[in-house]
Amino acid sequence: MFLVGSFFLFAAFLITTCIFVIFSKNPVNSVLFLVLAFLNSTFLFILIGAEFVGIILAIVYIGAVAILFLFVVMMLDIQITTLMFNIKRYVPLALLFAGIILAEIIYLTVFKTSKVNIDTFIRSKNNTEQIGDVLYTKYFIDFQLSGIVLLLAMIGAIVLTHVYRPTIKRQNIDSQNSTTAKDRVQLVKIKSGDGIKDD
Amino acid sequence: MTSLSYNHFFILSLIVFIIGCFGLFLNRRNMILILMCIEIILLAANINFVSASVFLNDINGQVFSIFILTIAAAEAAIGLAILVIYFRNKGEIDITQINQLKD
Numbered sequence: 001m002f003l004v005g006s007f008f009l010f011a012a013f014l015i016t017t018c019i020f021v022i023f024s025k026n027p028v029n030s031v032l033f034l035v036l037a038f039l040n041s042t043f044l045f046i047l048i049g050a051e052f053v054g055i056i057l058a059i060v061y062i063g064a065v066a067i068l069f070l071f072v073v074m075m076l077d078i079q080i081t082t083l084m085f086n087i088k089r090y091v092p093l094a095l096l097f098a099g100i101i102l103a104e105i106i107y108l109t110v111f112k113t114s115k116v117n118i119d120t121f122i123r124s125k126n127n128t129e130q131i132g133d134v135l136y137t138k139y140f141i142d143f144q145l146s147g148i149v150l151l152l153a154m155i156g157a158i159v160l161t162h163v164y165r166p167t168i169k170r171q172n173i174d175s176q177n178s179t180t181a182k183d184r185v186q187l188v189k190i191k192s193g194d195g196i197k198d199d
Numbered sequence: 200m201t202s203l204s205y206n207h208f209f210i211l212s213l214i215v216f217i218i219g220c221f222g223l224f225l226n227r228r229n230m231i232l233i234l235m236c237i238e239i240i241l242l243a244a245n246i247n248f249v250s251a252s253v254f255l256n257d258i259n260g261q262v263f264s265i266f267i268l269t270i271a272a273a274e275a276a277i278g279l280a281i282l283v284i285y286f287r288n289k290g291e292i293d294i295t296q297i298n299q300l301k302d
Contacts (some may be wrong), residue, residue, distance in 0.1 A: 022222035094224035146269040152272030157280035
């Protein structure tokens, strides 16, 4: 009973925060509600025993993605009033789309009910061990590929946002390494009382 | 209805998915909100994968949920980079003007 009650509590919070994400006028509020939504889904995952994915969701989404959003939202100087969307224009399309998916839900829940229950678990290992068993063996190639995807995303983001400014002085490592002592230091013999001649 | 079933999570993930799609359709101006709606949709997919994995007692769903997470992070990084350079060029993030990029 505790499980069901907690589920409904977190699910209600999740749906409410998702709605607030969409309808907030200020993008900063939207991002903060998005963080709350991710936190609620983390609770839900931990509730049904998927602890590893839940914590990863908290770390990756809240710690990285949502904060990235927050940085971008705060960096850009956005006029909020110009972004007030014209609700009346798009409501029929959105309602049509939502209605189609709602019909699918009703079809699936009324005609195809699943009988699987949470009480029928057989737990030999804990959740993290189970994931680690398959992630590094069966899905090894996929794991490496996802690393490549992340690397590409990082390089792409840097290339896209990098601005080349020719006025900034930079370190030229090649010319630094190819210099010899003669290029830099000149030995001059100075007679007493004569001073240095400037060429 | 004294215990949780897969249907609870299935309906929850579909509701979250609908909210994400609804926001995507409703809001055609703000590019940041569109990216956030995509994140909500991916979150719905994650909830579906993980709950199916738990209730079918099969760990593969959770592994794929981690892959979805990876792709979502990459997508957010690229999308926000595009957003930043678009804002730098145009001074706004109105997505209705983005078709001028083809000129």
